[in-house]
Amino acid sequence: MGLWIQISSGSGKPIYVQVAEQISEAVAKGELASGDKLPAVRKLAAELVINPNTAARAYSRLEQAGLVTTKTGSGTYVSDPKLRRSDAADINILTERMDTIITRGLNLGLEGQDLIAMFKGRLAKFVNKKAERRKND
Amino acid sequence: MGLWIQISSGSGKPIYVQVAEQISEAVAKGELASGDKLPAVRKLAAELVINPNTAARAYSRLEQAGLVTTKTGSGTYVSDPKLRRSDAADINILTERMDTIITRGLNLGLEGQDLIAMFKGRLAKFVNKKAERRKND
DNA sequence: GATATTGTACTAATACCTTTAGTACATTAT
DNA sequence: ATAATGTACTAAAGGTATTAGTACAATATC
Known part of the structure; x- marks a missing residue:
C-alpha cells in the first residue's frame, strides 16, 4: 500500500489535523480495517517530510478519538470498531x-x-x- | 425583541464567531427575516459587554457570507434570500x-x-x- | 448645514497555536 | 543484546487570532 496521505500547506489546517483526518476517513470507508498497522511515527514522518513529533501528535489525536490503539514497542493499530462506542x-x-x-x-x-x-x-x-x-x- | 445571543467564554470559539453563528442560525430558522435590521455594532457591543470591534467583526463575517447587507450610517440588514445564491x-x-x-x-x-x-x-x-x-x- | 448614528480602517498588544528540533526513556519485537 | 516502537519533556521560532483603542467616512435626521 502506497502512502495516500497528502499534506497541503495552503489548506489552513495544521499538518497533524490533516494526517489524522485522512486516516479517519480511510477507516470510515473501510480502506483501513480493524487490526491494520499504521506506519511507525518516524517512518511516516520521513515519508511526509514532517517532524516525527507532528506525526506522533496525529496518532495521539486518533487514539484519543478511540480510532487506534498504540502499543509502545509494537506499533499503532486500527482498533476494533465494536469497541468504538459513542457516548x-x-x-x-x-x-x-x-x-x-x-x-x-x-x-x-x-x-x-x-x-x-x-x-x-x-x-x-x-x-x-x-x-x-x-x-x- | 430581546437579545437572544449568548456568549460563552468556555466555548473555545471566538466571540465574533459565536455571535455570527447565532445570527446565522436565527436567519436559517426564519427568526430573522429578510429586511430585518440588526442592532448597531455599538449597541450590540454594549448589551453583550464586548468590544465594538468584535461585534463589527461578526457583522463583517456575515456580510462576507452574503447573509446581511451593511450600509454605513444606516445599519446592517438581513439580505434578501433570493440574492443568496450558492456557488x-x-x-x-x-x-x-x-x-x-x-x-x-x-x-x-x-x-x-x-x-x-x-x-x-x-x-x-x-x-x-x-x-x-x-x-x- | 449641523449633529448624531452607523459601519470601517488602522495600529498595537497580548495570547495562543503550530511546527520543528533535540534528547531521553520505557516497552516490545527480533 | 539489539533494534524498533511510541512517549515525554523542554525549548525556540514563527505565525495567527483575538481583543482593544482610536480615528475616520458615509448616511440619516433634524
Missing part, C-alpha cells in the same frame, strides 16, 4: 455540527430536500467503498 | 463538512441509516421554526 457527548458534538451545516445550507438558498439528498449522496461514497472492500476479501 | 465553492465546502461528519459518525459505530435519521431530525427543527413563523405572519 452522549460525542453525539452532541455530531448534532451541533449537523446544525451548523444545515444553517449554512439553508442560508445558501438550498432546500431541506436538497440537503438530505446531498447528505445521502456523500454517505453513499463511504458505504460503497466498504462494499467494494468486502467483495475483495 | 460551486460554497457547495464544495458544504460537502467537505458533510464528509467530516459522516466520517466521525461512522467511526463512532453509527450506521448510515442512523446518520440520515439524525440529519433529518435536526433539519426538522429548522423547518418547523419557519412554519411557526409563517403561521404568525
Whole structure:
C-alpha cells in the first residue's frame, strides 16, 4: 500500500489535523480495517517530510478519538470498531455540527430536500467503498 | 425583541464567531427575516459587554457570507434570500463538512441509516421554526 | 448645514497555536 | 543484546487570532 496521505500547506489546517483526518476517513470507508498497522511515527514522518513529533501528535489525536490503539514497542493499530462506542457527548458534538451545516445550507438558498439528498449522496461514497472492500476479501 | 445571543467564554470559539453563528442560525430558522435590521455594532457591543470591534467583526463575517447587507450610517440588514445564491465553492465546502461528519459518525459505530435519521431530525427543527413563523405572519 | 448614528480602517498588544528540533526513556519485537 | 516502537519533556521560532483603542467616512435626521 502506497502512502495516500497528502499534506497541503495552503489548506489552513495544521499538518497533524490533516494526517489524522485522512486516516479517519480511510477507516470510515473501510480502506483501513480493524487490526491494520499504521506506519511507525518516524517512518511516516520521513515519508511526509514532517517532524516525527507532528506525526506522533496525529496518532495521539486518533487514539484519543478511540480510532487506534498504540502499543509502545509494537506499533499503532486500527482498533476494533465494536469497541468504538459513542457516548452522549460525542453525539452532541455530531448534532451541533449537523446544525451548523444545515444553517449554512439553508442560508445558501438550498432546500431541506436538497440537503438530505446531498447528505445521502456523500454517505453513499463511504458505504460503497466498504462494499467494494468486502467483495475483495 | 430581546437579545437572544449568548456568549460563552468556555466555548473555545471566538466571540465574533459565536455571535455570527447565532445570527446565522436565527436567519436559517426564519427568526430573522429578510429586511430585518440588526442592532448597531455599538449597541450590540454594549448589551453583550464586548468590544465594538468584535461585534463589527461578526457583522463583517456575515456580510462576507452574503447573509446581511451593511450600509454605513444606516445599519446592517438581513439580505434578501433570493440574492443568496450558492456557488460551486460554497457547495464544495458544504460537502467537505458533510464528509467530516459522516466520517466521525461512522467511526463512532453509527450506521448510515442512523446518520440520515439524525440529519433529518435536526433539519426538522429548522423547518418547523419557519412554519411557526409563517403561521404568525 | 449641523449633529448624531452607523459601519470601517488602522495600529498595537497580548495570547495562543503550530511546527520543528533535540534528547531521553520505557516497552516490545527480533 | 539489539533494534524498533511510541512517549515525554523542554525549548525556540514563527505565525495567527483575538481583543482593544482610536480615528475616520458615509448616511440619516433634524
